[in-house]
Amino acid sequence: xxxxxTVENAVYLNNVGYAYQPxxxxxxxxxxxxGRRRVAAILGPNGRGKTTLLKxxxxxxxxxxxxxxxxxxxxxxxxxxxxxxxxxxxxMVVMGRAKRLGLxxxxxxxxxxLALAMMDRFGIASLAxxxxxxxxxGQRQLVIFARALVAEADIVVLDEPTSALDLQNQIVxxxxxxxxxxxxxxxxxxxxxxxxxxxxxxxxxxxxxxHTNQEMGAATTMxxxxxxxxxxxxxxxxxxxxxxxxxIETLTPVFKRES
Ligand SMILES: Nc1ncnc2c1ncn2[C@@H]1O[C@H](COP(=O)(O)OP(=O)(O)OP(=O)(O)O)[C@@H](O)[C@H]1O
Numbered sequence: 006x007x008x009x010x011t012v013e014n015a016v017y018l019n020n021v022g023y024a025y026q027p028x029x030x031x032x033x034x035x036x037x038x039x040g041r042r043r044v045a046a047i048l049g050p051n052g053r054g055k056t057t058l059l060k061x062x063x064x065x066x067x068x069x070x071x072x073x074x075x076x077x078x079x080x081x082x083x084x085x086x087x088x089x090x091x092x093x094x095x096x097m098v099v100m101g102r103a104k105r106l107g108l109x110x111x112x113x114x115x116x117x118x119l120a121l122a123m124m125d126r127f128g129i130a131s132l133a134x135x136x137x138x139x140x141x142x143g144q145r146q147l148v149i150f151a152r153a154l155v156a157e158a159d160i161v162v163l164d165e166p167t168s169a170l171d172l173q174n175q176i177v178x179x180x181x182x183x184x185x186x187x188x189x190x191x192x193x194x195x196x197x198x199x200x201x202x203x204x205x206x207x208x209x210x211x212x213x214x215x216h217t218n219q220e221m222g223a224a225t226t227m228x229x230x231x232x233x234x235x236x237x238x239x240x241x242x243x244x245x246x247x248x249x250x251x252x253i254e255t256l257t258p259v260f261k262r263e264s
Pocket of ligand 1: 025026031049050051052053054055056057058
């Protein structure tokens with residue numbers, strides 16, 4: 006874990022524990038710090054407790070043990086999103102401004118322009134007036150990113166942000182996450198099943214080795230073959246290659262066809 010004394014923390018988890026059923030701990034003994042201007046990735050197999058940890062982190066659930074302190078407003082980008090009402094895509098994005106609007110206030114021209122500009126940034130401005138529920142999973146995910154951005158929060162928390170996106174849009178969103186931290190000074194925290202995404206954009210990585218053992222440190226030192234093989238129970242390989250004169254590192258599971 007990075008040195009608590011030198012990094013300004015946006016979110017700090019101190020010995021956090023949570024169980025949905027008494028005694029059946031999903032997360033226990035979790036201590037982690039998420040620094041300002043940094044991107045952190047949370048990795049672990051299905052059912053290990055990543056989403057549970059995010060819900061604790063954003064304050065949607067209270068820890069049964071330990072405590073969490075956060076400094077700044079949080080915008081959350083959930084994994085799946087359905088609406089009960091038939092909002093258009095742009096209305097969904099404008100909702101991100103809710104905290105900036107007064108009670109019962111209508112969004113201003115500025116709010117609407119901001120929403121459309123964000124949609125444009127993600128290449129979905131042409132979908133502005135489409136019903137949100139008629140959009141594809143990936144298009145919805147992009148709408149929800151735009152909504153998180155217009156909120157102008159200090160901390161952005163994303164649950165598997167690239168899960169529904171094609172390869173080009175994965176890069177768009179990963180680049181955007183990096184930019185938020187580097188140029189806008191935000192704290193970005195995301196869960197992922199793609200260790201190479203974490204290696205590309207994260208400063209820090211939290212590996213959920215078991216429900217009671219979480220290990221955090223610099224992404225480049227955490228995302229190494231033995232750690233990931235231990236995490237997923239399947240062999241992983243780190244590959245380094247040159248592209249356009251630059252050294253690129255990526256991670257992939259080792260998969261061999263039987264036939
Ligand atoms: N509301 C709930 N009530 C009871 N158990 C729950 C609830 N939500 C999650 N769980 C359980 O907690 C465990 C962790 O779930 P969680 O969604 O946090 O895992 P995850 O690491 O995000 O998984 P995935 O990678 O599959 O999305 C799972 O066993 C799940 O069944």
